[in-house]
Amino acid sequence: MNRFARFGLILAVLIVLAILGGMHNPAFLTTDNGLSILRAAAMSGIVALGATFITLSGRFFSLALGNTVMFTGITLAVAMSYGMPFYLALTLTFVVAIAIGAVQGAIIAMGANPIITTLGASALLAGLAGFATNGVNVAIHSDLVAWLGNARIIGVPTQTWAFVIAVAIAWWAINKTRFGHETVLLGANSASARAAGLSVARVTITVFIIASLAAAVVGVLAAAQFSKARVMGFSGLDFDIIAAVLIGGTAIQGGRGSPVQTALGAVVIATIQNYMLLLAWSSGVRTMITGALIVLIVVGFHLAGNRRRTR
Template identity: 45%
Template sequence: MSTIVETAAKPRLVMSRAKAFNVALAVGVVVVLIVSGLTQPEFLSADNLVATVRAAALIGIAAVGMTFITLTGNFVSLSTEQTAVITAILCAMALGAGWPMWAAVVVPLAVAMVIGALQGIFVALGLNSIITTLGAGAAIFGIANVITNSKTIQARVPDPMWLGTARPLGIPIQVWIFVVLVLITMVVLRKTSFGRTVKMIGSNSNTARSSGLRITRAVVASFIIASVFAGICGVLLVAQVNQAKTLNFTGFNIDVVAAVLVGGTAIQGGEGSTLRTALGAIVIAMLTNYMLLAQYEYGTRLIITGFVVGGAVIAFNWVRGKSSS
């Protein structure tokens, strides 16, 4: 018999929690920006900022997609970087073979969709998502190595592609795509029955099932979204550098998971937002960029990233515990 007394203040506290998370993240972004600017002046140079937001956009797009998986309570996907890699390679091969750009983009993304759907079906059938995506990631990476012979694939596009280098209003195209995807996913999560279902499954999958929600469909769709968004990252990379190789996205899984977690999406599912994930991605990208400029060793960078993620998760859990007990 666990009875909790309700008080009038509770609803307000709950409402403000989401806002508090957003504010905390925005403050985090600003703090990193100021500290970095003061200690590494070149951090604020135009070139570096463009490079940073591009990196943030790639991490962010994949993380925004992965947020759907996390929201359904299926933790994270560990096949994100592998999916990005295979999509990039297929895109580069298609371009190299002289396909028109639209086909070289759409076909690899369709492959990413199938990859996501297969993993989603396995997870919906009851397989653990970590094991499923870990296995899928290894298999996909293997295939990528086989079809490329572990060599770099040249796209051989004569002129730089606008999809990689265009800067409408001075802002890189990747950032535009990132922003648009964040807005779309925010609307989907808030305004559609699919988005609602995703969150309800993550809150309590048993209650979701007993309420007649379509769990399988929503889980499969979430994996498809995560996979296609990872594929978009692969395509964008090819458009930018005009080639693809299997080592293009090394370490991407960790950055993407870090962005989702720093964004405060509950790892057990049910609560989170793609806007916050996006902010999380910006924090991770800025942090990484700063540490590169400051010439930190690879190991040191990993340690610091690890502590930031751990600290953020602990902080968010603490806030949640405070407001739900």
């Protein structure tokens, strides 16, 4: 299935979800609810855009991004609690994110399994966060941070604007830069990439840094939204990130994918979850149904692609 066909299918799924949601609950189609959906999609979608680079490069997934979001938010909050100005604390947060991504990328570039490496990194980040905070949330007392997390520019939340900007940057980086072409080539055919003189280590480290920086952006936005950094509450984020990448059609073996479609995948997930929240369904039921729908969508896309190739 080509990129445009998959884009059309994802868009069709969104339209069907909107129609069904509106038929059963008129509140679903209100402007405020639509903005809520996009805001929720932004919080997983920005990280999913970073994860798309990892998957495109043939490095499967990172299971540390949810805890990277949590840890970077805590980094910002702890730094500010010691009197550090916001801009310096923000710089420190991004430096920490770069280090987190670079270390994981370097280990994986040496031949380590990406899943095991990132799972270990996730556990390490969770442990460090618990040690630094004693397991409690860290408050942030700053009007600027509160504005960043709750402002609406032209009526649209800052998280949504950040999402739109991130989509544009990711699309440009993948489609218009040498690094983007190298990332796709590495995922499509690693042997050819090496034969062409491509530095596998450099690309691998860079894609993990990009994903960690995307997680840091969401960590800052999440902490700003509630004026506190939460130690808990990100357990399901890795699932949403991977689901958005898969629904968006990025090939799990690498070499094929689109950040725009990843963004749409995040919106699909947020739309499904929003509708179930309006129905006041329990967390367990929401998780079960979301997982089932994601499996159906991914399998449907796979079967459609196979049918097209056999014609």
